[in-house]
Amino acid sequence: AMRPLWRAQVAYVPQDVFxxxxxxxxxxxxxxxxxxxxxxxxxxxxxxxxxxVQHLEAGLDTVIGERGIKLSGGERQRIALARALLGKPSLxxxxxxxxxxxxxxxxxxxxxxxxxxx
Numbered sequence: 715a716m717r718p719l720w721r722a723q724v725a726y727v728p729q730d731v732f733x734x735x736x737x738x739x740x741x742x743x744x745x746x747x748x749x750x751x752x753x754x755x756x757x758x759x760x761x762x763x764x765x766x767v768q769h770l771e772a773g774l775d776t777v778i779g780e781r782g783i784k785l786s787g788g789e790r791q792r793i794a795l796a797r798a799l800l801g802k803p804s805l806x807x808x809x810x811x812x813x814x815x816x817x818x819x820x821x822x823x824x825x826x827x828x829x830x831x832x
Contacts, residue, residue, distance in 0.1 A: 725803035731794035733782035738767055739774040741782075741793060745801040757800040763792035809826040 725745070733741050742754050748803040749757075754774060758764040768790055782790040796804060 723804040724807065725805070726807045727791070727794050727798045727799050727809065730791050731782070733778060733790060733793065735777065735780040736771075737775050737777055738770075738793060741778065742797050742800055745797045749799035749800055753800065754796075756794040758792075760799050761792045762822075763789065763796050766792075769785075794805075805811035 735745070737799060739751075739754055743749055746753070751774065755764060758767055766774060767776070778782075778784050778790075778793070782793065783792065795808075
């Protein structure tokens with residue numbers, strides 16, 4: 715019974731991210747199906763993806779193509795990171811997930827990294 719609870723607390727972002735041929739909102743909601751638009755934007759902001767999504771013609775409703783082909787590598791990784799953050803995990807595992815982006819770690823994440831897991 716503990717295993718499903720633990721899995722809900724962990725988010726993993728691989729280097730080669732998984733994205734559907736769907737909208738940005740649809741891809742984000744894989745982590746939290748009932749997330750509000752406000753929560754989506756907050757996750758995008760934390761992943762430093764808010765600005766580029768705002769500049770897309772359809773914003774959150776932009777269809778990104780199979781495996782996110784319409785986005786750059788860095789943009790795909792930021793969407794995947796936003797999706798992981800949307801689930802509010804206790805443990806976030808990044809497997810070279812930021813290899814294609816120049817990334818400034820937000821203050822709210824800086825204090826959380828390298829903390830021991832209880």
